[in-house]
Amino acid sequence: MTLRSPPLPVQSVSLQRLRLDALVPFQRRRVDGRWLLTTDFGDHAFVEDDELTRVLEGRVTPDEELHVRLAERHFWIDGLDRDLLTERVRRKQRFLAFGPNLHILVVTLRCNHTCQYCHASRARMDAVETDMSIEIAERSVDFAFETTSPSLTIEFQGGEPLVNWPVVEHVIEYARQKNAIAGKSLMFALVTNLSLMDEEKLAWLLDRQVQICTSLDGPAFLHDGVRVWKEGASHETAVRWIRRINEAYGQRGLDPTLYRVEALPTVTRLSLPHAKALIDEYVAVGCRGIFLRHLDPFGFASVARERLGYDMDAFLAFYREAFEAVVDLNRQGVDFVERTAAVFLGKILGHDEPNFLDIRSPCGAGIGQVAYNHDGRLFTCDEGRMVDRKGDATFQIGVVGQDRYRDVVSGAVVRAMSLASTLEGQPGCATCAYKPWCGVCPVHNYGEQGSLHGRMADSTWCKKHMGIMDFLMTRIRRADPFERELFQRWASPREQPHYVQPRGPF
Numbered sequence: 229m230t231l232r233s234p235p236l237p238v239q240s241v242s243l244q245r246l247r248l249d250a251l252v253p254f255q256r257r258r259v260d261g262r263w264l265l266t267t268d269f270g271d272h273a274f275v276e277d278d279e280l281t282r283v284l285e286g287r288v289t290p291d292e293e294l295h296v297r298l299a300e301r302h303f304w305i306d307g308l309d310r311d312l313l314t315e316r317v318r319r320k321q322r323f324l325a326f327g328p329n330l331h332i333l334v335v336t337l338r339c340n341h342t343c344q345y346c347h348a349s350r351a352r353m354d355a356v357e358t359d360m361s362i363e364i365a366e367r368s369v370d371f372a373f374e375t376t377s378p379s380l381t382i383e384f385q386g387g388e389p390l391v392n393w394p395v396v397e398h399v400i401e402y403a404r405q406k407n408a409i410a411g412k413s414l415m416f417a418l419v420t421n422l423s424l425m426d427e428e429k430l431a432w433l434l435d436r437q438v439q440i441c442t443s444l445d446g447p448a449f450l451h452d453g454v455r456v457w458k459e460g461a462s463h464e465t466a467v468r469w470i471r472r473i474n475e476a477y478g479q480r481g482l483d484p485t486l487y488r489v490e491a492l493p494t495v496t497r498l499s500l501p502h503a504k505a506l507i508d509e510y511v512a513v514g515c516r517g518i519f520l521r522h523l524d525p526f527g528f529a530s531v532a533r534e535r536l537g538y539d540m541d542a543f544l545a546f547y548r549e550a551f552e553a554v555v556d557l558n559r560q561g562v563d564f565v566e567r568t569a570a571v572f573l574g575k576i577l578g579h580d581e582p583n584f585l586d587i588r589s590p591c592g593a594g595i596g597q598v599a600y601n602h603d604g605r606l607f608t609c610d611e612g613r614m615v616d617r618k619g620d621a622t623f624q625i626g627v628v629g630q631d632r633y634r635d636v637v638s639g640a641v642v643r644a645m646s647l648a649s650t651l652e653g654q655p656g657c658a659t660c661a662y663k664p665w666c667g668v669c670p671v672h673n674y675g676e677q678g679s680l681h682g683r684m685a686d687s688t689w690c691k692k693h694m695g696i697m698d699f700l701m702t703r704i705r706r707a708d709p710f711e712r713e714l715f716q717r718w719a720s721p722r723e724q725p726h727y728v729q730p731r732g733p734f
């Protein structure tokens with residue numbers, strides 16, 4: 229994969245012959261032996277070398293197929309459907325008017341697992357001082373409800389949140405009561421390793437329509453190799469509860485094609501040779517999708533990085549293999565989605581903004597999400613909080629009970645993060661063909677390159693996104709009818725209204 233596009237094949241096009249005034253602004257990139265052209269409105273088209281030359285020289289006549297192809301994609305200024313494109317831009321950027329909708333409560337750092345990749349973000353089981361108190365929990369919920377966003381998701385993270393179960397229960401009841409007046413579209417998500425789940429807790433959570441998410445790193449030999457639980461069998465327990473919870477959804481009459489435990493893998497070096505086994509495991513336990521993510525550098529012990537880390541080329545090869553395994557499964561009638569692809573396809577084919585906070589411009593730091601540490605300190609996002617665990621409070625944006633919502637979300641750190649993650653202001657991104665669909669991460673830039681803005685030319689984040697989008701654009705261009713239908717389906721995710729809390733008093 230080349231990181232940058234080679235020069236245009238237009239040695240024969242002198243500046244005097246360039247006729248760009250007939251076209252909307254566009255960027256180009258060499259993909260799959262052709263030129264991928266993209267506009268700032270998010271349309272794309274593939275053209276051959278000679279076609280690009282004729283486009284640039286203004287030698288395409290309206291009766292040509294090339295003219296029609298580019299007209300359908302809104303490349304020509306003449307005849308541009310301005311109303312449609314204005315509405316599209318308005319819809320895609322509507323998140324700018326919302327405010328933080330994701331509120332991550334770290335209710336404890338304690339965890340009974342000692343997973344090899346998160347030494348820096350968990351605490352021992354006797355570290356009770358890392359439990360969030362009821363008082364800080366209430367102040368956190370009060371702060372979250374100040375958001376201008378009409379929807380509000382409270383996500384419980386840790387450590388292992390079930391270790392501090394009384395605070396989880398209290399937050400849910402307290403937030404539901406507040407929402408009787410606030411009337412927001414309120415949801416709860418619990419991210420748990422499931423080791424402390426029991427039937428009583430499960431019934432309580434299901435009664436309150438809490439979404440349950442967990443970690444599953446693959447078959448037992450992979451999962452238990454990194455997710456170490458000295459007192460128990462991590463894989464066996466997680467799989468047993470995933471199946472039990474999915475069964476309970478069915479018993480409560482929920483659509484089994486829509487409501488399942490959401491599981492997430494952490495891809496380590498040990499996973500790389502086992503892409504297909506990982507996907508098969510997800511299907512076997514009843515999952516309907518997988519989110520293939522590169523191992524984050526945040527909160528990651530250097531010793532573990534030596535053992536579990538890998539370079540981006542290795543990840544991209546793994547990603548491509550896993551993606552093909554997922555497509556093959558769908559051909560066999562198994563409805564299963566790769567969610568990173570779905571985020572990009574929603575933008576590329578659906579012309580929508582799925583509001584995935586790490587792949588949007590600007591990113592969600594402080595304006596789309598807030599992370600609440602157990603001690604009441606606020607961070608731009610969970611990743612920013614993890615940097616703090618290493619003793620660097622760069623991404624702290626306030627303290628609950630002390631700082632006003634308005635000051636926090638418009639403070640210097642949040643503004644710096646928004647500027648650093650706005651692609652038009654990023655050298656490299658501003659002229660990249662993938663700008664309409666991409667996003668950058670200032671925390672990643674800071675961790676990898678020492679600055680919020682970073683340098684995309686040698687950023688692994690950029691390399692990952694470019695590699696994935698090169699691959700997806702190639703797959704879109706070559707797609708057969710089955711794949712075209714599949715990719716369109718992935719581009720239009722279904723809502724899950726059951727997780728929205730009923731409004732009104734309880």
Ligand code: SF4
Pocket residue numbers: 585586587591592593594597608609610611612645649668669670671672
């Ligand atoms: S800084 Fe990075 S992790 Fe934080 S919200 Fe932005 S993209 Fe996501």
Ligand code: SF4
Pocket residue numbers: 651654656657658660661662663666667668684689690691693694
């Ligand atoms: S981060 Fe995304 S938009 Fe920026 S240069 Fe890389 S691929 Fe292009």
